[in-house]
């Protein structure tokens with residue numbers, strides 16, 4: 001039964017306590033949650049207008065509502081996407097084919113024959129009329145400090161960095177690793193890569209030197225761009241030191257560009273180039289390299305259930321179009337508004353909704369360098385008041401953290417500028433939804449819970465866009481985006497038909513924004529996404545389809561953890577633990593965590609004959625994880641055990657480990673068939689002592 005979809009049971013909504021509230025509401029109709037009729041939101045939920053929202057369909061009589069538009073997008077994807085591509089993007093050469101290939105062939109191509117450049121679409125085409133418009137608002141870590149960058153200023157920065165990259169020998173198709181704090185320099189470097197046809201690979205600056213080295217080597221990047229230091233929550237992070245350490249293990253690296261985020265002087269070696277000095281003499285005018293639609297715009301590493309992180313690869317035209325269109329319609333972004341996505345540029349959310357979506361729409365986008373609690377839990381709301389943000393887009397984990405600090409931190413600031421409240425990364429639980437809607441948004445703003453993935457390029461499920469007054473139900477992203485055909489599949493790979501049901505969430509039709517491959521490993525791409533259910537894209541998430549066809553995400557079905565909205569593979573953490581000379585083996589699972597959504601729980605088996613105390617070992621294991629992956633992968637609990645529960649054929653029973661970690665002792669099931677049933681009693685006893 002589980003041949004097709006391993007781990008199938010993991011998705012069931014009952015396994016995710018954060019969801020229970022909403023699920024039971026959906027099932028029983030009880031709870032304070034009610035479908036919200038948001039007609040009072042006026043324009044924000046207006047009916048579709050083909051003159052203002054989608055001018056590219058104004059000659060089509062059949063499109064009057066969002067529902068019509070959705071059906072049209074699914075039935076005539078080529079017309080739908082080609083019209084949008086021609087009107088929303090600027091091409092140096094028009095395309096000849098809209099789409100080729102399918103999921104069964106394992107190769108999809110969009111807009112072939114066409115050429116374009118992403119930096120031209122994000123900057124140059126706005127310069128003539130909008131050169132003085134603010135492109136970036138940089139909210140620096142230091143509270144109360146921000147600066148603004150116009151499109152013209154950004155264009156000059158991109159030109160200088162582009163010329164520096166060219167002069168240093170970077171060629172089209174080369175990979176450039178970017179390990180920078182969220183800053184205008186980071187955005188300009190990404191766009192400079194796009195301008196000269198290089199592929200950027202941004203590595204989140206919270207990852208360790210080892211993690212960075214792994215990503216540099218996998219991409220064979222010759223160029224690394226970093227900063228002397230980063231500043232986060234008032235603390236200095238020695239980025240350049242990390243790069244120095246990483247580069248000793250990366251023979252492919254030929255140059256390291258260093259941006260000075262702080263005054264601190266750092267040692268500079270023979271590969272290092274001071275970016276500030278080196279760009280001084282460069283021209284602001286950088287030649288544009290036109291790219292074929294399917295040329296790679298960027299790659300971004302993300303965790304999978306096995307092996308090392310995968311270099312998810314995105315195309316130039318398809319990705320750019322998808323981030324452009326979803327940005328405009330999911331958030332109903334209007335000209336002149338300030339969009340505040342607080343995600344780091346090291347994640348896909350930062351790529352699509354800090355950079356490519358907003359800038360390709362000529363919008364004003366926020367670069368938030370700090371944390372939600374620095375200097376206190378009022379940081380977001382003080383910033384909203386000072387900058388008059390129209391939109392905020394954040395992770396549920398930060399809402400769960402902030403709501404614990406009380407409403408005063410929110411209420412003392414004026415939030416009347418806010419129009420839409422978005423979130424992404426993990427299920428938005430009921431309590432956090434209510435708080436976001438009632439307290440932060442004063443019951444005025446739509447809550448936009450968006451579901452998507454690094455691999456999907458942009459939002460695929462979201463309550464908006466939708467009809468006038470359409471309900472928004474707490475706890476679920478609800479509606480498929482235009483062009484996205486969703487399906488649920490059972491453990492045998494058969495589609496779950498009917499209005500309601502539960503199963504593996506799949507996308508049944510290609511869309512332009514989807515990842516094209518895993519860098520240098522197309523077989524892994526096919527195996528992970530296209531082979532589990534032949535003919536559709538397999539997301540790895542489970543979902544529940546409710547009445548009305550609304551989707552609720554129930555969580556990952558594989559061994560991927562979602563810790564504070566960050567994806568982490570259990571295998572990566574186990575690899576780091578197993579590197580310790582005293583560790584014989586380990587098994588890592590997730591458990592429900594109030595704030596992080598999921599916490600990390602490590603079961604560790606030690607070798608015989610070690611001399612260190614458990615306390616000392618625990619310290620060393622944590623240090624090891626920090627150095628191999630980064631602080632975001634630190635386990636909450638490490639439980640030392642003489643062995644792990646296994647089946648008689650030797651397979652680790654992760655299901656049991658998860659149940660113990662979640663305190664579900666009465667759901668352990670029959671343990672008598674295990675090879676050493678007594679180990680379960682030991683683990684339960686130890687767990688109770690530790691928690």
Ligand code: 6R9
Nearest residue numbers: 424425426427449450451452453454553567
């Ligand atoms: C954009 C992003 C993707 C995974 C995804 C799912 C989880 C994202 C969610 C959500 C419930 C939502 N996820 N949005 N779960 N509700 N609105 O987060 O990309 O880092 O690749 O993570 O995050 O499990 O599969 P990424």
